[in-house]
Amino acid sequence: MSATLEKGVRVLKEVIDAPIASYFSSCVHCGICAEACLFYTETGDPKYTPIHKLEPMRRLYEQEYTLLGRLKKMVGLSKPVTDAELGEWQELVYNSCTLCGRCSAVCPVGNDIVYMVRKMREGMSASGNAPDGIKGAANRTVTIGSPMGVKLPAVKAQMKHVEEDYGIPIPLDAEGAEYMVMLSSMEIINFPEYLGAIAKIMQQAGKTWTLCSTAFEATNAGMQIGNSDLARVIVSRIVEGAERLKVKCVISPECGHAYTALRWEGANLVGRPFTFEVKHIIEVLGEFQQQGLLKTEGMETDRLTFHDPCQLARRGGVIQQQRNLMNQVAANFVEMPDAGFMNWCCGGGGGASAIEEGEELRLEAFKKKKSQLDAVKPDRLVTACANCRIVLEEGLEHYQMDIPVVGLTEMIAEHIPEKGA
Amino acid sequence: MNEMQFLTWVRGPGLDLAVSIFLLGVVWRLVEIYSLGRKKDLAAPRNVPGASGWHTVFRRSIPPEGMVKRSPVSYIGGYVFHIGLAIIVFLFVPHILFIQSVTGLSWPGLPSQFIDLVTVVTLAAMVVVLVDRINKPVKRYLSTFQDWFTWALTFLPILTGWMAVQHLLLPYTTMLALHILSVELLLVFLPFTKLFHAFTVFGSRWYNGKVNGHKGVPV
Ligand code: SF4
Ligand code: SF4
Numbered sequence: 001m002s003a004t005l006e007k008g009v010r011v012l013k014e015v016i017d018a019p020i021a022s023y024f025s026s027c028v029h030c031g032i033c034a035e036a037c038l039f040y041t042e043t044g045d046p047k048y049t050p051i052h053k054l055e056p057m058r059r060l061y062e063q064e065y066t067l068l069g070r071l072k073k074m075v076g077l078s079k080p081v082t083d084a085e086l087g088e089w090q091e092l093v094y095n096s097c098t099l100c101g102r103c104s105a106v107c108p109v110g111n112d113i114v115y116m117v118r119k120m121r122e123g124m125s126a127s128g129n130a131p132d133g134i135k136g137a138a139n140r141t142v143t144i145g146s147p148m149g150v151k152l153p154a155v156k157a158q159m160k161h162v163e164e165d166y167g168i169p170i171p172l173d174a175e176g177a178e179y180m181v182m183l184s185s186m187e188i189i190n191f192p193e194y195l196g197a198i199a200k201i202m203q204q205a206g207k208t209w210t211l212c213s214t215a216f217e218a219t220n221a222g223m224q225i226g227n228s229d230l231a232r233v234i235v236s237r238i239v240e241g242a243e244r245l246k247v248k249c250v251i252s253p254e255c256g257h258a259y260t261a262l263r264w265e266g267a268n269l270v271g272r273p274f275t276f277e278v279k280h281i282i283e284v285l286g287e288f289q290q291q292g293l294l295k296t297e298g299m300e301t302d303r304l305t306f307h308d309p310c311q312l313a314r315r316g317g318v319i320q321q322q323r324n325l326m327n328q329v330a331a332n333f334v335e336m337p338d339a340g341f342m343n344w345c346c347g348g349g350g351g352a353s354a355i356e357e358g359e360e361l362r363l364e365a366f367k368k369k370k371s372q373l374d375a376v377k378p379d380r381l382v383t384a385c386a387n388c389r390i391v392l393e394e395g396l397e398h399y400q401m402d403i404p405v406v407g408l409t410e411m412i413a414e415h416i417p418e419k420g421a
Numbered sequence: 422m423n424e425m426q427f428l429t430w431v432r433g434p435g436l437d438l439a440v441s442i443f444l445l446g447v448v449w450r451l452v453e454i455y456s457l458g459r460k461k462d463l464a465a466p467r468n469v470p471g472a473s474g475w476h477t478v479f480r481r482s483i484p485p486e487g488m489v490k491r492s493p494v495s496y497i498g499g500y501v502f503h504i505g506l507a508i509i510v511f512l513f514v515p516h517i518l519f520i521q522s523v524t525g526l527s528w529p530g531l532p533s534q535f536i537d538l539v540t541v542v543t544l545a546a547m548v549v550v551l552v553d554r555i556n557k558p559v560k561r562y563l564s565t566f567q568d569w570f571t572w573a574l575t576f577l578p579i580l581t582g583w584m585a586v587q588h589l590l591l592p593y594t595t596m597l598a599l600h601i602l603s604v605e606l607l608l609v610f611l612p613f614t615k616l617f618h619a620f621t622v623f624g625s626r627w628y629n630g631k632v633n634g635h636k637g638v639p640v
Binding site (some may be wrong): 016017018019020022023025026027028029030032034035036040044046047049051052065066067104105107108109110111155169185188192208263264265266267268271272273274277309312315316317338341342 | 449450453454455456457458459460462463464465467469472478479481485486487488491492493495496499548555556557559560562563564565567568613615617618621622624625626627628629630633634635636640
């Protein structure tokens with residue numbers, strides 16, 4: 001057994017807990033999970049059945065944690081997990097799984113399959129079987145500070161632009177602010193309007209907020225790759241920043257996995273509960289809306305639909321807020337089939353969009369989104385995740401669909417009247 | 422061994438042995454699985470009504486929207502044979518009498534003609550589910566020896582029981598003995614195969630509901 005395989009197996013053994021044991025023991029091979037997974041529905045290839053993506057981990061569970069499995073192993077009747085096998089499984093555990101969690105929502109015996117995929121990635125990563133694309137992103141986040149290599153000067157330049165364009169100061173390292181706003185590299189590079197939108201919204205709501213010079217990047221490729229050590233380093237930075245600035249709440253940007261990493265995994269990664277709250281920007285906007293702090297004027301009149309980012313909705317529990325916000329500024333808001341809790345993934349979540357060799361499959365899986373869109377024929381598509389946005393744009397372009405994609409926060413901000421006007 | 426001796430054995434030592442293995446097996450497996458425990462979730466919970474382990478234990482018995490259409494045989498066949506099986510096992514008068522003889526507990530049963538009908542429907546549903554397993558690429562792909570074996574383990578007690586009652590093929594005594602033997606085999610293998618989902622289904626649904634309920638997501 002190679003050293004890396006040994007490490008991978010050890011990590012896998014460590015992550016197997018009672019829920020996983022229960023899930024493996026409950027599976028009846030009914031195949032219903034496949035019907036929920038866009039990689040199966042769009043390709044028809046049974047190897048993309050969610051539970052099958054965990055086969056090496058299942059065997060390991062059986063061999064290590066069950067009496068019968070141990071007996072079988074002793075007499076040499078069981079098939080050990082090998083390097084080659086884990087290598088082969090890379091495509092199944094990463095390229096063809098976006099951690100969207102639809103499978104976990106339908107399994108009749110109640111298996112939380114995505115929970116297991118997340119854990120299996122720990123073993124894959126430890127055994128050196130994670131895809132280079134996400135590995136690179138994770139390493140850049142740790143060494144440079146962001147997956148796309150964005151450094152503080154770039155953020156500062158961005159701040160300056162926004163200050164000039166909007167005439168609103170962007171606070172940096174303001175101690176005691178109520179909110180600490182996180183960004184994703186994707187936003188810094190591709191969607192600079194986001195920062196301006198935040199500035200306008202916060203100003204109108206009369207809230208204090210700040211960016212943090214030591215923690216501005218929220219995306220966590222360490223979590224996507226399944227390396228808890230890296231994920232912890234990335235989260236710790238944010239925790240330290242938030243605690244140093246004594247903020248009440250850290251706002252996750254329009255990025256689904258950043259939200260999951262910070263909101264749901266963060267405290268578990270650092271090993272203690274947070275001293276501050278974590279909210280997705282859409283949750284914060286929802287609160288402002290309820291408190292009457294979000295006043296907009298005018299309506300979008302073209303036909304709009306909303307793509308729920310998996311980590312925000314199904315995996316994060318934020319479902320109604322985005323709809324209420326849409327209704328405030330969109331006169332012609334239509335829902336796609338399966339929208340909300342059971343929305344279909346864009347095909348690029350969970351780090352999948354960083355995997356070059358997965359592109360063909362991703363575009364194939366995008367047919368699901370295409371059919372959802374074809375059902376309502378919107379003029380524009382609104383979402384609340386910079387990663388979804390990029391993946392959606394790629395897919396739309398590939399299928400020659402002329403549907404611009406916009407971020408919800410920016411769209412809301414556009415309707416906030418200029419101050420003093 | 423003549424048929425009377427055979428029947429006596431399956432009713433006596435055979436049954437004792439099977440029930441012992443079953444009970445020990447169930448306890449062993451439950452301990453083996455749930456003693457692994459899990460880490461406490463340190464993220465601040467979001468409390469939403471309807472999002473909890475218990476909710477999911479019940480809610481998962483109802484198919485999520487649109488899923489029946491995508492996998493009709495699994496759902497309809499699954500319902501029919503699970504409910505059918507429960508009716509046969511717990512509401513057939515001779516079964517109740519047997520349970521009473523062992524535990525002292527008793528309850529009213531259903532007329533045997535009705536049980537007959539349920540049995541035929543259940544057997545048919547199981548055949549349909551089997552055909553689906555052979556035909557449907559995903560199911561065939563997932564299937565291992567265990568899937569075929571456990572299907573037979575479940576099918577045989579129903580078939581032999583029905584044949585015994587109908588006096589088909591073999592003398593009643595022999596068929597009854599075979600029926601009891603097949604039940605014993607089922608009991609012996611249940612804890613160590615996928616049939617154990619009969620127990621772990623509750624734990625699995627509960628964990629899923631609990632973990633997602635922590636996030637305020639009713640699953
Ligand atoms: S839906 Fe659940 S029980 Fe059915 S094959 Fe998938 S994991 Fe197994
Ligand atoms: S989490 Fe989503 S992509 Fe991954 S296996 Fe489940 S349904 Fe498929």
